[in-house]
Amino acid sequence: MWRRAVSVSHFTFAHKSIAHNKDVCKLKFWETFTTETPMKEKGTFQRDKTPFITFVLGGPGSGKGTQCMKIVENFGFTHLSAGDLLRREIASNSADGTMILNTIKEGKIVPSELTVRLIQKEMESSDNYKFLIDGFPRSEENRIAFEQIMGVEPDVVLFFDCPEDEMVKRVLNRNQGRVDDNIVTIKKRLKVFDALNLPVVKYYMEKGKLYKIRAVGSVDEIYKQVYPVFASLNFEQQVRE
Numbered sequence: 001m002w003r004r005a006v007s008v009s010h011f012t013f014a015h016k017s018i019a020h021n022k023d024v025c026k027l028k029f030w031e032t033f034t035t036e037t038p039m040k041e042k043g044t045f046q047r048d049k050t051p052f053i054t055f056v057l058g059g060p061g062s063g064k065g066t067q068c069m070k071i072v073e074n075f076g077f078t079h080l081s082a083g084d085l086l087r088r089e090i091a092s093n094s095a096d097g098t099m100i101l102n103t104i105k106e107g108k109i110v111p112s113e114l115t116v117r118l119i120q121k122e123m124e125s126s127d128n129y130k131f132l133i134d135g136f137p138r139s140e141e142n143r144i145a146f147e148q149i150m151g152v153e154p155d156v157v158l159f160f161d162c163p164e165d166e167m168v169k170r171v172l173n174r175n176q177g178r179v180d181d182n183i184v185t186i187k188k189r190l191k192v193f194d195a196l197n198l199p200v201v202k203y204y205m206e207k208g209k210l211y212k213i214r215a216v217g218s219v220d221e222i223y224k225q226v227y228p229v230f231a232s233l234n235f236e237q238q239v240r241e
C-alpha cells in the first residue's frame with residue numbers, strides 16, 4: 001500500500017467563502033436528472049499506488065479544459081474530461097449512447113454510476129497516478145457515487161469561478177460543434193450548475209480542499225493562479241506504508 005507524504009495543508013492559498021446556494025431549491029428533481037441507475041456494487045480503485053486526484057470544477061466555459069492542458073504540460077497529470085468520456089460513448093454507439101446524447105442536449109446530468117465507471121476504467125488502465133478529473137462531480141450525488149465506487153477522495157479541488165455572461169460568451173464563440181453549445185442549452189446548463197454543482201464546491205471548501213481561481217482574464221493570467229497550487233507539492237515524495 002502506497003501513501004503520499006505530501007499534504008494539502010502545505011498549501012499557502014486562502015480560499016474565499018462561497019455564499020450558500022439559494023437556487024438549489026428552485027429546480028425540481030426531474031429537471032436535473034434522467035433516470036438514475038441504482039448502485040450495483042461497491043468497489044475500490046484497483047491500483048497499487050494511491051492516485052493523486054484533482055477534481056476540476058467550474059461552469060460551462062469557465063476554462064477547465066484549457067487550464068487542464070497547461071497543468072498536464074507542467075505537472076504530468078493525465079487529463080480525464082468526464083464530458084469527453086461521455087461524448088466518446090455517444091460516438092462509439094454504445095448501448096447508453098442515445099440516453100447520454102439526450103441528457104447532454106438537455107443540459108442534465110448523466111446517471112452517476114455510468115460516469116464513474118467510465119472514469120474508473122480510464123484510471124485503472126492508466127500507468128499514471130496523477131489525474132485531473134475535469135467537469136466532475138457535477139452534483140452531490142455524483143460525488144457520493146465516486147467515493148462509494150472508487151473508495152477514494154480527491155486531494156485537490158480547483159474551482160474556476162467565472163461570471164455567467166463571460167461563460168456564455170466563451171461557449172457561444174468556441175465553435176467546437178457541440179450539441180449543447182447553444183443559448184437554450186447553455187441556460188439550462190447554468191441552472192443545473194448553480195443548483196447542483198455549487199453545493200459540491202461548498203462541500204470541498206468546508207473540507208479545506210478547495211482552491212478558488214478567479215477565471216477571468218487571459219489564459220496565462222488565470223494559469224498564474226493555478227500553477228502555485230501544484231508547484232507547492234512534491235510529487236516524488238512517495239513512501240511505503
Ligand code: UDP
Nearest residue numbers: 060061082083103104107108109110135136
Ligand atoms: N456531463 C454529465 N456528467 C459529467 C460530465 C458531463 O452528465 O460528469 C454532461 C452534462 O450534460 C454536461 C455535458 O456533459 O452539460 C457537457 O459537459 P462538459 O464538462 O464537457 O462541458 P462544460 O460544462 O465543461 O462546458
Ligand code: MG
Nearest residue numbers: 064065083135
Ligand atoms: Mg470541458
